[in-house]
Amino acid sequence: MGDAEQIDKLLDLSLNSEASEEQVKELEDLCAKNNDNLTHYIESIDNQVFLKDAVCEGEFTPAPQTPSRKKATFPFWLIGCVLILALSASLVTYKKRPTTLSLSIASRTHGLSLIRKEKELINNSGVTLQTDDLLQVSAHGELWLDFANKGKIYAHNSSIIKVNQLSQESFTLVKGELSAQIPLLKAQLIFSTPELEIRTHNAEFTVSSSNGSTEINVLKGKVDATRLTDGKQITLSVNDSINSLTMKVDNNLTVGSISLFPxxxxxxxxxxxxxxxxxxxxxxxxxxxxxxxxxxxxxxxxxxxxxxxxxxxxxxxxxxxxxxxxxxxxxxxxxxxxxxxxxxxxxxxxxxxxxxxxxxxxxxxxxxxxxxxxxxxxxxxxxxxxxxxxxxxxxxxxxxxxxxxxxxxxxxxxxxxFSNYQPLPKMFLDGNIDKSLSAHLPLKGNFRDKVYKEDVATFGDPQFIKDERFGLVLDLDGKDDYLVHFPVDKLGMNLAYTACTWVKLTEEGHYDQTLFANASSSGVSTTLVLLLRRLYPYHAHLANDSIADEQIEYGKWAHVAFRYHQGKQSIFFNGELAVSSFNHSILSSNSPLEIGRWSHRRTLLGRLRDVRIYNAALHADDIKSLYEKTK
Amino acid sequence: MDQKHGEFIRQFAAVQPSLYRYICSLLPNFSEADDILQEVAVISWEKYSSFDPSQNFKSWVFGIARNKVLHSKRRFLRTQNLMAKALEEKAEKHFVEQELGHLEEKQDALNTCIEHLDQKQQEVLLLRYKEKMASEDMASKLKRSAQQIRTQLFRLRNTLRSCINNKMMGDS
Structure with a gap:
């Protein structure tokens, strides 16, 4: 037996975990013998992988026998075998996959149920999908299906997905919504809804199905959609949308207006x-x-x-x-x-x-x-x-x-x-963030607002003192010192806003230490109250408040940001999100903004610096950057 | 998915076939190579933010794979440092220069060649590569000896290699 043949056979054993130590040693010695053997070894590796890929991913079935020559044999089952090569495991997988796995769920919440044909309910464990599996995502749940290098599917919001034929990668979106990314040209996935069959490859799109209609939005590539009732077929390209009821293509979608994945x-x-x-x-x-x-x-x-x-x-x-x-x-x-x-x-x-x-x-x-x-x-x-x-x-x-x-x-x-389905747009500290700055008081020795280029009104006798960390800062006495700025509607706080400041409490005062409020108001939704309640940052438009779990420490500077956006209130503490909650009413007021006072009792006993009001909801990253830049 | 993520996937998908072969050449075991490939994917994604776009992505990822295999106890030629180095260089040169388009063309040729095999031959390939059956188990199933199975696989590989070469050169 020549070296080439021996290399080939030993390599085959090694690749398939059948080689003994002696056989591996023999293979090593053969490769070390001369350059030709080493070259043959490398080429054999190449050929072995080619063959493996062709057999595993090919659709061939054994050629039928000619009746005169061969006996009848059992039909040959092609077992689904997708090599899991995990291009980007970090976001969607949470354990190493065995190589025989074909498709796995990488769900991220407990709001997922998998129902097998025997009606067995399996809750959110790392399972392998089978044909006829039904995946139910709850209202708070989400599901990721990872096809390794063939694509990814994301579903949430009470979706139900059925696995039709695992080997042919065919799924039905029974109801709900899904987003899909199928990056490779040669991989095709088949989706159905009660109304449409969708075939796609090398595309990114969203599908939603409810109340007898299906909607598709294509963000990238091409999608072929066929209506099941009459066979009408349409091909969709980038920026196209379609509804199964009309089967008319709209080309009004702006790429970037829909987020594919949270x-x-x-x-x-x-x-x-x-x-x-x-x-x-x-x-x-x-x-x-x-x-x-x-x-x-x-x-x-x-x-x-x-x-x-x-x-x-x-x-x-x-x-x-x-x-x-x-x-x-x-x-x-x-x-x-x-x-x-x-x-x-x-x-x-x-x-x-x-x-x-x-x-x-x-x-x-x-x-x-x-x-x-x-x-x-x-x-x-x-x-x-x-x-x-x-x-x-x-x-x-x-x-x-x-x-x-x-x-x-x-x-x-x-x-x-957590998964954020509606992330805020990011702005960066290259100037974009300042476009939404509606008030900025550095308070480094004067009361000048840098945006309006004029001094704000002062009450009491607020002084500037030298702070060991920041130099000159504003000191308020907790009695009658406070500042008054423009009305809150002029500062843009009747829609989305972010109000932030550095604050240091020097000694114990009233349990409410006010940072921002509006003057002379006490109605629900008309009163702005951003303060420290028993040292916890607190946010309210009078009623319907939220409070953070982080406490400020006496004698220590802290950066506090309060953000309002479409009913959601968020409090950030030293650049990090402390709490967010929903269903809050919008602020509706034209009273002047007061800094350091809410009514005559709740005045700030402490120090302030770098007070900012933005008439936009800043992204968490921007708030973090702001904190880092100003600390 | 953000742009950076999509960009990484596109770049990695393009180099992945050659990368896998490279890993197999340094660690000739499909199962272990699968694991290494997965780890390399994760590491290269984690380090992607520090990747200099002026560099060659393929070489960069190959470097990560090489380092990963270096620490494996089952690394090929582990005790022969000089040969191991020679293998690394030769394999890297061979697989870095390998182009995706050429791989796809060769894959198509192979698919056609496999279809021309008879049923028994295809069955042997499927049992070996798709069902990952050991030669002893195949022997038991097909009622032959393990040695006969291995010899048949060797001959099949030779047959297919010739067929591919003919197809690539345009012969019928």
Whole structure:
């Protein structure tokens, strides 16, 4: 046997994990023998991979036998085998895939159910899809389907997807919405809805199906759509939209106006639901009281926490019944390792991570759960019961994590994410952000507003003093010192806005330390109140308020930003999102903006610098950049 | 998906076939090469923000793969440093210069050649490459010896290689 033949055979054994150590050594010696052998080795690798790809991905079936020569054989099954090569595993996978996997779910929330033909319900574990599987995404859930290098599908918002024929990569969107990205020219995926069949390759598009009609928007490439009732077929290109009822192509879509996939942003979602049973994990009532964003898997109920808001036209008030709290987000695990989760606190609570649960009752000690996790994203959910607000420390629930034998610590906010379906546009500190700056008071020794180029009005006797960190800053006495600017509508605060400032409290004063308010107003939706309540940043248009979980420290500077956008209020603390919540009324006022005072009692006892009002909702990245630039 | 992500996927998709072959040449085991390829994809995405667009993306990714394989205990020619270096250089040259268009053309030729095989021959290929069956298991299923199976696979590869060369040169 010549060297070439021996190399070929030994290589075949090695590639298929059949070679013994001696055989591998023999192959190595052959390759080391001369250059020709080494060249032949490399060429053989090439040929082996070609063959493997052709057989795995090809659509050939064994040629039929000629009856006179061969006996009948069983029909040959082509087993679906897509080589998982994970081009970008970091966003969508959270564990290494075995090479025989054909298609896997990489869902990111617990709002996903997979129903198999035997009616088995499988909740959000890393499963392999099969033909006839049904995927149901809840209203809060989302689903990612990863086809390795062939594409990606994202679905949310109560969508239902059926796997028709896995080997032919055919799916039905029964209802809901999905976005798809099919990057390769040669890969084709087939989607159906109750109304249309869609064939596509090398395209990006969205599909939604409800109430007897399907809509397609194409962002890239081409999509062929065939109406099932009459076979009418249309090809859609970039910027085209179509509805199955009319089958007329609109070319009005502007690429960039629709976001294909949501963005991952730091933070986690919270939901409050009514409950009678008061058992974590039991959603006996589907009635949602409140929802929003926060940045820690920690609940400390007390004077500021544990109360929920009702509809935006009612005053905020202490909720008079216990309610169910859910915190849910993606946590980023940085390295393959063993992790221990510790659930502590005084409340009944429960957590879910990677298909495992951990429960704790109020009377029992801390609970631990140890898991081996690979690098990537994992859903984490914390459920507990909220009680009525009171001034006592209140009840708590906290998740901490331990890597190996290190100390327990809270999951850092920079490792917690949620999917943002409607991200704000980003502006950058190259001047764009300043286009929306409607007031800017550096307060470095004078009261000049840099935007209007004139001094604001002062009341009392506010002074500038030398601060060890920032030099000259404004000092207010907590009695009658405050500033008055233009009316809030002139500053653009009756729509979207971002109000921010650096603040340092020097000593204890009133429990409400006002940063921004409007003068002489006390009506719902007409009163601006941005202050520190018991040291927690607080945001309200009088009623329907929100409050952050971060506390300012006496004697320490902090950057606080309050943002309002389309009913959503967000508070940022030192550049990071502290809390967001929804269903807030817009501000409607033409009273002057007061800085450092809300009514005669709630005046600021402390220092201010770099006060800014933007008449736009700044992206979280812009707020972070602003903090970094001005600190 | 943002632009940067899409850009990375496009670039990586174009180099991935050659990259996989390169990895296999340094670590001749399909299963382990699959894992390495996946890891290289993740690492190169994570480092993509530091990638200088004036560099050659393919060479850059090959470098990441090389470093990754370097730490593998099953690396080919692990104990023969000089030969290992020679292999790295030769394989890198061969696969970096490999063009996607040429690969696709060759793949098409191979697909046609496979279709001309008879049923038993196709079955052997499918069992080996698609079902990843070991030669002993194939022998048991097809009622032959493992050695006969391996010999047949060798001959099939030779046959297909000749067929591809003929097709690429335009012969019928």
């Amino acid at each position: 963005e991952l942003e730091n933070g986690l979602r919270y939901y409050y639901h009514e409950t009678n049973k008061k058992i974590p994990g039991v959603y006996d009532s589907q009635r949602l009281i409140d929802q929003g964003l926060t940045n820690r898997f920690a609940i400390q109920r007390g004077a500021h926490e544990g109360y929920a808001r009702h509809a935006h036209d009612k005053h905020s008030h202490i909720h008079n019944k216990d309610f169910h709290i859910t915190f849910e987000g993606l946590i980023l695990i940085d390295q393959d390792a063993q992790y221990t989760f510790r659930l502590s606190g005084t409340a009944d609570s429960k957590i879910y991570i990677n298909g495992k649960t951990l429960s704790k009752t109020k009377s029992k000690s801390d609970k631990l759960l140890t898991l081996s996790l690979n690098k990537g994203y994992y859903n984490l959910k914390l459920e507990t019961i909220g009680i009525i607000e009171n001034d006592a420390p209140g009840e708590s629930a906290l998740i901490e994590i331990q890597l190996g034998k290190n100390e327990f610590r809270e999951i850092p906010p920079e490792n917690i994410f």
